[in-house]
């Protein structure tokens with residue numbers, strides 16, 4: 001039986017970053033996952049480090065809701081049987097989507113986003129993974145002048161925060177990305193300080209290796225077996241029992257499999273999403289992620305090919321995949337960029353663990369001594385992983401946190 005200062009459960013980008021930050025602060029740490037690090041949600045994202053984000057996702061207007069309801073919207077899909085379960089979350093999400101609340105969330109999240117790229121860069125430098133980082137920004141394309149104008153509020157707030165962005169004509173956009181078809185869009189906005197990653201799995205694995213190099217241990221085990229014994233936390237792993245003073249839950253969309261047994265029932269919303277890699281035709285290439293804002297998908301250059309990621313699907317986490325959104329977005333994507341054949345026979349799918357207020361929970365678990373939470377990073381888990389790791393490690397070691405963690409308190413749900 002082994003003893004450590006802290007157990008971190010879940011080796012996605014969030015848990016791995018927490019474990020690494022704790023190890024850097026001199027704690028003995030065991031990072032436990034049922035699989036290899038980075039193979040959960042952190043494997044499949046669009047690879048964007050969205051440090052320039054101001055507004056979170058918001059509830060759509062009536063016209064979009066009708067389109068979604070009739071399964072005509074490219075950006076969203078749902079399983080009818082899941083609607084009763086997700087309805088309370090959707091109502092709460094709508095409540096959090098008023099202009100005032102979106103501005104409030106932007107203010108609350110800003111210090112985290114501001115650190116997103118630099119915190120990744122710091123870990124990349126020490127883990128030898130800077131080669132996966134692209135500091136080429138991202139492009140948001142608009143097919144209609146109206147939608148470009150509708151997003152003026154986002155640009156206005158970004159200006160207030162001093163976040164760099166440039167409104168581009170079709171010709172300027174084409175100069176940046178010559179393989180995009182100029183007839184597919186009317187305007188774009190370039191966000192130069194956004195970074196992206198060419199292989200999210202390789203990055204989490206590199207962070208996990210760095211953690212091991214600092215003396216941390218990566219173990220295999222089922223987090224549902226977490227329990228208390230003699231005043232300590234205990235996990236049964238493939239390497240035997242591991243006892244710890246503190247435990248961190250960073251299980252992404254699976255956090256709900258463990259927390260209820262400790263009386264912690266969070267109002268999680270899960271937004272499933274898919275990706276599929278494609279080759280390119282001719283000499284086509286892409287230097288940065290591109291969002292087709294009116295069609296609700298992203299294309300990102302990855303080591304495996306061009307990764308096309310879809311928007312939200314409201315369905316039970318473990319329900320069989322229904323990648324119908326590809327049928328809706330692929331014609332638009334092929335019109336925009338010369339995609340070749342799919343690299344894999346089937347798309348990948350995963351689930352974004354989201355709270356309706358678009359804020360994660362980072363901090364102590366209510367009513368559970370020495371249990372800490374790093375959950376609900378939603379659409380931004382890759383972006384916020386290292387900053388989350390630093391903030392939580394600072395809280396756990398009673399150092400001065402780099403930002404006020406109060407907005408991320410779990411108590412807001414209890």
Ligand SMILES: Cc1cc2nc3c(=O)[nH]c(=O)nc-3n(C[C@H](O)[C@H](O)[C@H](O)COP(=O)(O)OP(=O)(O)OC[C@H]3O[C@@H](n4cnc5c(N)ncnc54)[C@H](O)[C@@H]3O)c2cc1C
Pocket residue numbers: 009010011012013014015032033034035036037038039040041042043044045046047048049050221222223224250251252253254257271272273274275309310350351352353375376377378379380381382383384
């Ligand atoms: C289609 C899509 C596109 C996205 N694009 C972006 C993007 O461009 N930028 C961005 O910032 N974010 C993006 N995200 C969100 C981001 O990927 C997630 O927020 C992030 O990966 C969550 O990380 P995590 O470490 O919390 O969870 P995960 O990576 O899911 O890690 C949780 C870990 O827990 C483990 N686990 C589960 N159950 C158990 C158990 N019982 N015992 C032990 N271990 C267990 C799993 O194996 C897994 O490794 C996207 C998500 C999707 C789905």
